[in-house]
Amino acid sequence: MAQGSGLLIPRLDAVPMAHRLVADDRLAVMLAKSLLELDIAVPGDWKKAERDPTSFIRVTLERWIHAHDGPAIRHRFLLSAVISNSPSDWAERDETKSNQLFLIVEPSEATCGCATFGPTLALLESIHPQLPATFFHLFVGALNRWLRVYDFRDAEERAETLREWAAQEPDADQYELPDVEGSIPPSMRQAVLIDGELAHLVDRINDPITKKLVNAVIALDHLSAQTERPELDDNIRQELSDCNPPLPCLLAVFAEGDPVSASFDEEAQGMMEVEPEPNIIIPFDPTDTASVQRTFHMFGVACQTIAAASRLIDLMPDNDQWIISR
């Protein structure tokens, strides 16, 4: 280099500053193409992703989540969405299905959201005796279509298992078991209102907060049922057979520190002993635009359902805590 009058930084014009190679990015390339053809991906993101198909897909996924109420989801839930070629970290790739990818959603950092139902149920009971159970089952049922919710039924099941174990011990009466049954509000034992009855009742509710709560839970139920999750075939089920059940994404308690919450805390200690199954697994073919469109539509419905649940928890009395991001 010729000597100059001062310091010179050599310039590497037209020389790429970074090279990134993925051994087999065929499926990523195909998916990136399908996403762009479907206008799910935005061409401008190609440059942002440094012209890398895998990064382009990641940016598109983030954009899709944001467009489907991502901020509301992050308010109460800490979840991660990835596209992978196997349904779980432990599962081996099915070589017979070379064009298969999976859209996977699971809790990130094993963090679970929480909702307290007790005060809401008491408020609803003052309107109609069957309204609390209806509200609870609509809420949990809608969210359970997409994410696992840990509620009093899981706690009762665990208490029953503990009772069976204790019964085999010589000093069975010495064991103190959580009184899950005693913590369940009596209104939860009532039958659930059917659709027509509920619609008729909503019209007669005068209290604006209660009306808002009931309308929001009906909307949540309708939103969640817009599409169904695909059934996993036997091969995928086989690959997941050694996994633990999915990690709960929401803990539904009646009061803070109640036996349902205590039961969850105890059970949570063993939930990660074996790799848990992801909450959402949507298998799809990246080379088939119809399959990609179906998958992203399904994922959009899941996002909007979770966001609607997050907003509904905001409306429920005494749920000012458990907020993950404002």
Next chain:
Amino acid sequence: MSRKPKSKEVTKRAVLAELERLRQGRHARYQTLVGRFARCPEFVSAAALCAAAVNASARTYNRTPLDAAPGWLPPVS
């Protein structure tokens, strides 16, 4: 009036064309030696086999012999 959508469409077409080149392995990034290596499963598995063989042979021929117990005759090769 139609300027913005048209420019967006051109970008989309350009990105799709680049992705198509990537799909066919004709993209500039695959024209390097490393690029051709990474795209070829036979190359990759041959290299993995060689690496495993080198590791295995290192384990086989790099043993540290244990000292014979006192009073024992040394091994005769």
